[in-house]
Amino acid sequence: MTSLPGDGDSTGSAPESDAGDTGGTGRIVCARCGTSAEGPRPTWTCSVENGARRYFCDECSRSNLRAIEGRLDSDWW
Numbered sequence: 001m002t003s004l005p006g007d008g009d010s011t012g013s014a015p016e017s018d019a020g021d022t023g024g025t026g027r028i029v030c031a032r033c034g035t036s037a038e039g040p041r042p043t044w045t046c047s048v049e050n051g052a053r054r055y056f057c058d059e060c061s062r063s064n065l066r067a068i069e070g071r072l073d074s075d076w077w
Contacts, residue, residue, distance in 0.1 A: 030057040031074060032064075049074060 028044070029036045031054040037044065043058035045068060054074060061068065 028055045030055060030060055032056055032060040035059070047074065 026039055027036050028040060030044075035057045037057070040046070040055070041058070043061070045056040045061040047054050047056065047068070056064075056068075056074070064074075067074075
């Protein structure tokens with residue numbers, strides 16, 4: 001998914017608050033390593049898994065690029 005939270009797309013939407021979010025504070029947290037950032041970053045990856053939006057920092061995204069491209073859920077990384 002390439003849309004940021006709140007951006008519209010024609011494929012539906014995921015819940016606004018979930019595993020990669022900290023509950024409306026504007027900070028996002030990497031679902032893999034726990035790194036936090038102020039708002040979405042262009043180098044981070046956003047994934048929707050089982051209806052929940054999850055964010056991954058650039059380090060975790062790079063380390064697991066093949067699994068991401070293979071569309072594996074992060075539980076399999």
